[in-house]
Amino acid sequence: MALRDKLLAALADLPGTRTFHIHVLTSAPRKHNGLFPYAHPRPRTYLQDVFILLSEQKDPSSPRLLVTAIEASVYNIPSTSCGVLYVSKVDSSGHASAPSPTATLVRAFLTYYADPVTRPIAVQHLWVQLFARAQNQYLFPNSSEFAGKRPLSDVRLCAWWKRLYGDVAAEVARRLKGTGAVKLFYILPGYSELEAAHTVSRALSRPGTSGSADAGAGASVQWVYGHPYSQTDVPLPCPRSADPDAPHNLGTFIPWFDDDPKSRFVDEIAYIKSTESGVRSPQRKRPRAPTSSGPRGEKKAPSEQEERDEDEKEKDKEKDTRPLGELSLVSADEFWERMSFRQECVAGAVTGFFTLCVSTPPPVDQDRTSQPSPLAPQPGQVAPKLVRRIVSSLMNNHEFSTHERAVRATETLESAIKGLCEDAPAVPAPPAASSSSSSSSLNPSSRPNPTNANPDKSERPRTPEPDRGRDRPTTLEVPQTPPPGRSHLSLSLATAGRPGGGGGGGGALPEMSPNPFPDPVATRETYTEHIFGSIDVRNAPLPPRGGGGGNGNAPGAAGAGAGGGGAAPVTVLAVRKKRKPPAA
Incomplete structure (x- = not known):
């Protein structure tokens, strides 16, 4: 079942009467070498982008309104048969009817990739990771100004994700029927295991927390408070070094994601020595002696200086294979202990790191030679x-600050997706044969010269202009700001193999070979059969609760965008002032 159909099937069971419209955009895989930039050698990785937009329509005469968006990245590491699903952002606009479809949509999305039956990439082990940080908005600009959006607090957001992860793990474990391993890990930096469990359980038991009765849905899979990099049941995505004497490298444990505090901390650990001691200048080469043999032709014994030069060369070679900075000195346990003191984790808000690991044995009739290219x-x-x-x-x-602006934004964005698919440019013609191209280059007069419109004038031979339409896309991409904390890697890794450059990085990031497959062209059939879909929900309405809000179970996080949490009504009691006795 395709991802679009899986999500629509999950939304069909929601209470109420409404129509959901969904757009699922999944990019073609491309080569990526930034998941483990400090590993030596870096594993071959393939990256896909996933972006999901869900809009709601209350009745046929009502306009559509975008209510939920999911942005995620899927990494495929064939060398270890591991996949990594990183949920970067989940956001709700606050314009949905009760109950909000965000929790159902995210749960179905994670289950689709965690279940090996529906998983679209051919891997045996999957890691689902996210960083939960409460914010008012992430993907829907100015949606926090809308009165109907009530983002979850930091504690309730972590509880929301913990319950949702537990539901997904329990469902996957039930489908596997004991044929695989399902592991759950979470960390609230700065909290001990007892404090974290007490904090999350209190948030789940608060009145008005939707789905509080489902808190034990994932009881079949036990949670582990800590990081998943010490366990051995599920292989790590980055392959271990074949050399048993190779030094420890923290860069092979911690994956690098955009806008993730783990990535920024790994960067600092990798370059802490370079920033303190500075970059050394390369050593001067000593002039070579005029002769290397004696007067009778016998060879001279190497001098002490030459021996020292050889020793220094050997040391430089050893440095080239060492991990950068202090990556070889910091263990995974120490890394997470020091994460508790990072600014993102001690800024006064509770944050959480969640990981779901699913491991299954390889199929009996698996034939790697017959599998398609990743x-x-x-x-x-x-x-x-x-x-x-x-x-x-x-x-x-x-922007989504008002109902009218949200309607206009929904209509514009959905029309843009449809238009990009229906009005896609035709596939450019293949380049001409070598014989024709050579003949045209040897005969410049056969090509029209736009600067010389007079055909009677004699034209001297000149080099033909290159056909830029074959090398560049016809449409310009939207300019983007580079991700934070990543711009220094190209320069730093480029000097890593030089003396004083820190060593261990393996040199600059290598130029990746071109993709042998061209980018797919979205057509009208692609839009109707794979991208867009809708479903009419005709179920009994949600039972009324005391003061329930309009977005009962939508999150508010980085790694899980913003949403609403319908809270129970609060009765404010007026304090009656005590009268002072009259003065005597």
Whole structure:
């Protein structure tokens, strides 16, 4: 079942009467070498972007309104048969009817990738990771100004994700029927295990917390308070070094994600020595002696200086294979202990790191030679630049502060997705044969010269202009700001293999070979069969609760955007002042 159909099937059971419209954009896989930038050697990785937009329509005469958006990245590491699903943002606009579809949509999305039956990438082990941080808005600009949006607090957000992860793990474990391993890990930096369990349990038991009765849905899979990098049941995504004497490298444990505090902390650990001692200048080369043999032709014994030079060369070679900075000195346990003192984790708000690991044995009849290439685009996938363009348009050109603006933004964005698929440019013609191209280059007069409109004038031979239409796309991409904390890697890793450059990084990031498969072109059939879908929900309404809000179970996080949490009514008691006795 395709991801679009899986999500629509999950939304069909929601209470109430309404129509959901969904757009699922999944990019074609591309080569990526930034998941473990400090590993030596870096594993071959393939990256896909996933972006989901859900809109709601109360009745046929009502306009559509975007209510939920999910942004995620899928990494495929064939060398370890591991996949990593990183949920970067989940956000709700606050314009949904009760109950909010956000929890149902996210639960179905995670289950689709965690279940090996529906998983679209051929891996045996999957890691689902996110960083939960409460914010008012992430993907829907100015949606926090809308009165109907009530984002969850930091504690309730972590409890929301813990319950949702537990539901997904319990469902996957039930489907596996004991044939695989399902592990759950979470950390609230700065909290001990007892404090974290007490904090989350209190948030789950508060009145008005939707789904509080489902808090024990994931009881079949036990939670582990800590990081998942010490366990051995599920292989780590980054392959271990074949050399048993190789030094420890923290960069092979912690994956690098955009806008993630773990990534920024790993960068600091990798370059802490370079920033303190500075970059050394390369050593001067000593002039070579005029002769290397004696007067009778016998060879001279190497001098002490030459021996020292050879020793220094050997030391430089050893440095080239060492991990950068203090990556070889910091263990995974120490890393997470020091994460509790990071600014993102001690700023006064509770944050959480959640990981779901699913491991299954390989199929008996698996034949790796018959499997398609991980870079081969599948039906329904689009070009990565199309996904980036839609995300950039949502976050920079629209706002959801009022009902009218949300309607206008929904109509514009959904029309843009449809238009990009229906009005896609035709596939450019293949380049001409070598014989024809050589003949045209040797005969410049056969090509029209736009600067010389007079055909009677004699034209001297000149080099033909290159056909830029074959090398560049016909449409310009939306300009983007580079991700924070990542711009220094290209320069720092480029000097890593030089003396004084820190060593261990393996040199600059290598130029990746071109993709042998062209980017897929989205067509009208792609839009109707894979991207867009809708479903009419005709169920009994939600039973009324005391003062329930309009967005009962939508989150508010980084790694889980903003949403609403319908809270129970609060009765404010007026304090009656005590009268002072009259003065005697």
